[in-house]
Amino acid sequence: MCQEGVIMDRATLVCLLSACSLAGILNEGPYYFKSMNPIYGLCPEMEHYSCMVDLLGRSALLSEAENFIKMSSQPQVSLWMALLAACRLHGNVQLGERVAKCIFELDPESARGYVLLSNTYATTGESDTKANIQNIRKERHVYKQPGCIWIQLDSQMHTFVVDDKEHPRMMEIRAQLKELSKHMKKEGYPPEEQLLLHESKTEVLLHGHSEMLAFAFGLISTPPDTPLHILKNLQVCSHCYEVHYEISWENNGCKRC
Incomplete structure (x- = not known):
């Protein structure tokens, strides 16, 4: 695209960073993220930050992903949600509990947060804790959108x-x-x-x-x-x-x- 003179926009960089995340290209992802402003004249937005958290999380760099969120100017639920999904993927219950607390402070009615947290327990064989989380969600009348x-x-x-x-x-x-x-x-x-x-x-x-x-x-x-x-x-x-x-x-x- 650059060779053909096509101007890179916000959506193009989202696709590029998402591709790096899904393919596990750990070196190129951060490079393109840092290049958004100086090379392409674009300021990173929430979608780009989410892609970076997802990339670090998929690569099992959970502490780096947490620090990345804390360094962002306005941590959003979507960023913490991406990290909680990574905690589920790698079975990190301790970090998952901390991340879920941040999610519920920002959005007490986050159904997806409850689901991801309960699934994090399930990946480590803590079925009783998973069921308890699901019961808490129902008691608080928080319901997920059916697929x-x-x-x-x-x-x-x-x-x-x-x-x-x-x-x-x-x-x-x-x-x-x-x-x-x-x-x-x-x-x-x-x-x-x-x-x-x-x-x-x-x-x-x-x-x-x-x-x-x-x-x-x-x-x-x-x-x-x-x-x-x-x-x-x-x-x-x-x-x-x-x-x-x-x-x-x-x-x-x-x-x-």
């Missing part, structure tokens, strides 16, 4: 939620998921243990997320090689993303989703 999936077929929109039982073709969908599960296990694909949070693999695959239900419904409702367009109001979890990716390539590179 919903939409898939449009023949001009009709179909909606799925986690462990959905309402769709009229649910028995066929479950059967398709069971076949996918057998195929994936035969090919040696295990879901990441940390993503399961001590649930059984079978439960996640067969009764799992709305993404899987919508994907299976699309498979049984369309001819082979039909692209599937699936929308969600929240971020797709890593497990469902990996499943879709694996299935796409197993079908001779067919990009169905």
